[in-house]
Amino acid sequence: MTEQLALTIGGEPLLPSTDAAAAPASRRRGFAGFSWGQILGGTALVAVLVWGGWATRELMILKERRIVSISLAGMANDFIMAEARSGASPEQVDSDTRHFMTAMQRTLQDRAAAGETIVVSEAVVAASMPDITPDVRAAVGEFIKRNPPPRVAAAAAAPAMPALMPSAPAAAAAANSPVFGGGGLLPGGGQ
Numbered sequence: 001m002t003e004q005l006a007l008t009i010g011g012e013p014l015l016p017s018t019d020a021a022a023a024p025a026s027r028r029r030g031f032a033g034f035s036w037g038q039i040l041g042g043t044a045l046v047a048v049l050v051w052g053g054w055a056t057r058e059l060m061i062l063k064e065r066r067i068v069s070i071s072l073a074g075m076a077n078d079f080i081m082a083e084a085r086s087g088a089s090p091e092q093v094d095s096d097t098r099h100f101m102t103a104m105q106r107t108l109q110d111r112a113a114a115g116e117t118i119v120v121s122e123a124v125v126a127a128s129m130p131d132i133t134p135d136v137r138a139a140v141g142e143f144i145k146r147n148p149p150p151r152v153a154a155a156a157a158a159p160a161m162p163a164l165m166p167s168a169p170a171a172a173a174a175a176n177s178p179v180f181g182g183g184g185l186l187p188g189g190g191q
Contacts, residue, residue: 068111069121071133075104075140091152099149100140107139 007014030036079100083093108118111132121131 065115065117067117067119067129068132069119069124069129070108070136071121071131073120073122074133075137089152095152096149099144099147103140103143103147104136107136107143110139111136 031039083096086093088096112118118132119129121133
């Protein structure tokens with residue numbers, strides 16, 4: 001009889017017994033031959049790779065964007081001054097203002113969709129970005145030329161004092177001036 005030296009720790013042998021009857025049936029836990037730790041690690045690795053690809057794509061999109069500035073206060077002031085000189089009725093001024101704001105909003109949305117980040121120039125501290133105000137002014141003018149504002153019938157005007165009525169040359173000059181409500185679109189060549 002050969003005796004084997006058996007090492008034990010705490011009364012338990014280090015090597016399992018060779019008796020098949022004494023060995024419990026080993027059951028591997030997990031799925032498809034992988035342990036739960038391997039499955040969890042693989043899932044975490046796939047998640048990190050997907051997130052890394054998404055983050056890289058988003059950063060590349062941001063890198064392609066161009067930051068520009070626009071002077072909205074200047075454009076609004078020019079429009080208000082042009083409307084004040086036009087001599088149009090309050091209803092027509094309201095219609096023209098809504099049309100102008102719609103044209104400006106569409107123009108800025110188109111530029112933003114084309115990859116530009118638009119910053120109001122009044123909020124820019126340093127002049128480190130290009131000013132697109134002339135381009136937007138021209139685009140708004142073109143939009144208004146293609147889609148003229150609706151003309152509103154003037155309400156019955158209150159009787160005015162004869163001293164406050166414009167003379168004929170001034171009325172003719174107002175009708176032909178390059179303003180939004182008086183036949184033109186925008187002052188400063190934005191027609």
